[in-house]
Amino acid sequence: MAPIDLLIGRPTPRLQAADKLAVASQKVLLKPEKSDWALTYGPDHGEDDIRDHVGAWLTQKYKSASSPITRDRVIITNGASGALIAILQKFTDPLYTRRMFLVEPTYFLALQSFLDAGLGPKMQGVPEDDEGIDLEFLQARIDEEERKHADNTPGVDVPSTKLESHGYRKLYKYALYVVPTLSNPSGKTMSLHHRKALVELARKYDILLIADDVYDFLAWPADDTIPHKDLELPPRLIDIDRQTPGISEWGNTVSNGSFSKLAAPGLRAGWCEAAPNFIYDLSTTGATHSGGCQSQYTSYLLDDMLVSGVLEDHVQNTLIPIYRKRYNALVDAIKTYLYPLGIKISTGNPYEIRAKDDKDSDVRTQLAGGFFLYIDYPYDEAFPTAADVIRIGRDEFSLRIASGELFTVKGDPESLKRAHVTFNRGTRLCWAWNEEQVLVEAIQRLAKTIERAKE
Ligand SMILES: Cc1ncc(COP(=O)(O)O)c(C=O)c1O
Numbered sequence: 001m002a003p004i005d006l007l008i009g010r011p012t013p014r015l016q017a018a019d020k021l022a023v024a025s026q027k028v029l030l031k032p033e034k035s036d037w038a039l040t041y042g043p044d045h046g047e048d049d050i051r052d053h054v055g056a057w058l059t060q061k062y063k064s065a066s067s068p069i070t071r072d073r074v075i076i077t078n079g080a081s082g083a084l085i086a087i088l089q090k091f092t093d094p095l096y097t098r099r100m101f102l103v104e105p106t107y108f109l110a111l112q113s114f115l116d117a118g119l120g121p122k123m124q125g126v127p128e129d130d131e132g133i134d135l136e137f138l139q140a141r142i143d144e145e146e147r148k149h150a151d152n153t154p155g156v157d158v159p160s161t162k163l164e165s166h167g168y169r170k171l172y173k174y175a176l177y178v179v180p181t182l183s184n185p186s187g188k189t190m191s192l193h194h195r196k197a198l199v200e201l202a203r204k205y206d207i208l209l210i211a212d213d214v215y216d217f218l219a220w221p222a223d224d225t226i227p228h229k230d231l232e233l234p235p236r237l238i239d240i241d242r243q244t245p246g247i248s249e250w251g252n253t254v255s256n257g258s259f260s261k262l263a264a265p266g267l268r269a270g271w272c273e274a275a276p277n278f279i280y281d282l283s284t285t286g287a288t289h290s291g292g293c294q295s296q297y298t299s300y301l302l303d304d305m306l307v308s309g310v311l312e313d314h315v316q317n318t319l320i321p322i323y324r325k326r327y328n329a330l331v332d333a334i335k336t337y338l339y340p341l342g343i344k345i346s347t348g349n350p351y352e353i354r355a356k357d358d359k360d361s362d363v364r365t366q367l368a369g370g371f372f373l374y375i376d377y378p379y380d381e382a383f384p385t386a387a388d389v390i391r392i393g394r395d396e397f398s399l400r401i402a403s404g405e406l407f408t409v410k411g412d413p414e415s416l417k418r419a420h421v422t423f424n425r426g427t428r429l430c431w432a433w434n435e436e437q438v439l440v441e442a443i444q445r446l447a448k449t450i451e452r453a454k455e
Pocket of ligand 1: 009078079080081082107179184212214257258259260265269270
């Protein structure tokens with residue numbers, strides 16, 4: 001039996017735009033007026049032209065952006081992971097920052113970055129609810145922390161060692177990490193109500209909202225009869241922060257974007273959008289200070305693809321149609337083989353969005369997309385444990401299944417306890433890596449695994 005990996009969350013190699021990148025490389029490398037700059041140390045925030053092009057592209061993609069996204073709001077990064085580390089280094093401090101909130105289930109590979117930033121003891125999971133984040137839970141944890149500071153509890157107010165004179169002009173009291181749209185791992189999209197409420201809380205308590213917006217452009221209608229073109233995207237947290245009167249000079253949000261999901265992960269390139277002050281300070285972290293833009297060469301390739309329309313064509317006409325077919329095949333297989341076992345797709349409150357039907361009329365539809373969906377096992381004593389499902393899947397059906405425990409917030413001992421009664425009773429499924437027929441086979445094997453575990 002050929003092994004099937006349901007944990008892996010990256011694109012199939014054939015989708016990595018190698019041919020298009022080869023053309024872009026030729027165009028960049030064979031022209032000295034481009035290659036001279038592409039191959040040397042770049043400006044800390046990336047080339048101004050490239051920032052302009054990314055800003056214009058984002059303005060066009062996010063209809064909710066209140067005004068054009070200008071270059072001073074954009075920095076070219078070495079991908080969302082590298083940017084996350086830089087954001088934490090520059091704007092948080094393990095002494096000053098009171099809590100580092102992470103929406104759980106969380107993108108597990110990001111966890112190490114928070115630990116590396118020294119925030120381990122401050123890490124606090126915040127459960128998702130049906131609208132994307134449990135705001136009451138978050139408020140209660142903030143209140144708890146604020147009380148300690150109001151009471152002058154010994155040891156809580158520790159002076160920061162990140163001094164303004166050393167380039168730390170702004171440290172946030174709190175930070176919160178979230179994937180608001182088409183989340184990894186849950187697949188949920190946060191409601192508009194919760195987005196607005198989160199921005200309001202962020203302003204009130206000096207929270208930096210770090211939004212990994214990496215799946216936004218891989219969006220399509222859940223209803224397969226509606227075309228994916230002209231789909232309106234949910235407003236990002238940063239769009240809401242910008243549109244709501246009273247934004248501070250630093251803002252309370254940063255949108256972390258990536259070309260990994262749109263072209264190829266190995267390029268190590270992305271962008272951040274935030275208030276100009278924030279972007280300027282982000283460009284002054286150690287690695288850029290010494291080495292300049294962290295993806296100087298690959299940002300030239302991506303810029304060529306962006307300006308020529310090749311990138312958008314790849315996303316709209318290659319990636320989305322293929323991922324959409326796989327998603328539909330996966331959902332159908334789940335309904336056929338897993339629903340009879342009491343398993344359900346964990347949707348939360350589906351996000352409704354405006355799209356155009358095939359006659360170009362406005363319609364409302366549910367949003368789907370990204371790389372992942374989550375399935376929930378039934379709350380039934382007789383249902384096998386997640387650990388048994390993983391073991392039997394691996395040993396008897398050559399199936400690698402993600403453990404829900406993976407998505408808990410390390411550093412927060414309560415996170416695992418919460419997981420045991422929620423997302424550890426289920427697993428994440430991904431359609432980015434496996435082809436349609438492999439996904440169907442995987443779900444058939446998962447159903448057999450569960451039947452076997454019940455014996
Ligand atoms: C939510 C999330 N953020 C960040 C990343 C990594 O992005 P990058 O390749 O740009 O570092 C991933 C990749 O799986 C992801 O799912």
